[in-house]
Amino acid sequence: MSPRKNPSAKYNRSVRARGFLSQLKKEQNPLRMKMLLLGYITDRLEKKAQHVVLVGGQAVETYAGGQFPTGDVDITTTDSKTTEEFLKSLGFRNVSMIWLNEQLGVAIQIVGDSLAGSFEKTRTIQTGPYNVKVIGVEDLIVDRLSHAKLWNSSGDLEKAKVLYANFERQIDESYLKETAAKRGVKDFLASAVTNHA
């Protein structure tokens, strides 16, 4: 009997865009597919001392284990020009502010060149041979609280509550409070912390 092959071994860090794309199309799990894609872009950019961070709704979905499904994948990149070149090489086309790959069913939006938060607080997710940087839970909670306050959106407040409840023991409380105060959502943070699920 032949030994069981590790499916993630098929991804090679030196694989070219075309080969990577054909492997990616075979992925069954959409979250893993998105993570591999971001990991590939991150890997290429890190070679140029640049980085990509997953932010927004997809970060919430990741931290919430697939709850709160989102539409597009929001990222920040320190080198948007190179990132866009990589996206083009992977079959993405520019539709207004979105980079869309219809074959993969993935839409990516580059939301900025700087992370609205601390790079030190980001978390790393290893997927296959790649690493994906995800915005820190603390910054993501404050981000959702800002949305909740600005748009009067109860859904965003719920997300903040779920994230806080899930990562309560790992959260840097002092950083969270400080950031919430800076963004003017200290009152909303108090509500999320005291009334979390």
Add this chain to the structure above:
Amino acid sequence: MFVRVKKIGGNRYVYLSEGVSKEGRVRQKTLCYLGPVAKVAAGVPDETREKVERQIGSVDWNKINAAIRNIPVTFEELQDMKRIQLPIALSFRKPGFQNISRGNMPRADGELLALTTIAKRNFDEMFESVGDRKYRMRIR
């Protein structure tokens, strides 16, 4: 106050009713209309609640929603529910939208707690902690 379902022309509609004693007999008196079963099956929408409260005063919506959830829905009503939810799903990213994950349907008691529990379990199933702020995706 209780929930009453009336069938009119093949469709079922939900009403709020109460028992009124008249000449030694208890009759059902309709207080207000809530909507078709398909529209309220997942919970009475906020705008309907406001309209009803303007008509008859405060209502225990947790109790009413719990009663509505006990109404078995037909296949046709289930199809209608999907149709009703579609515009909400399509507009879920509009800025200012009240609640992007479930439209304006109210949360049931304990729903957020259940969601949190599932989210934590799913995260642990999907990702294995391999260091400080580092995880490995388990799905292969």
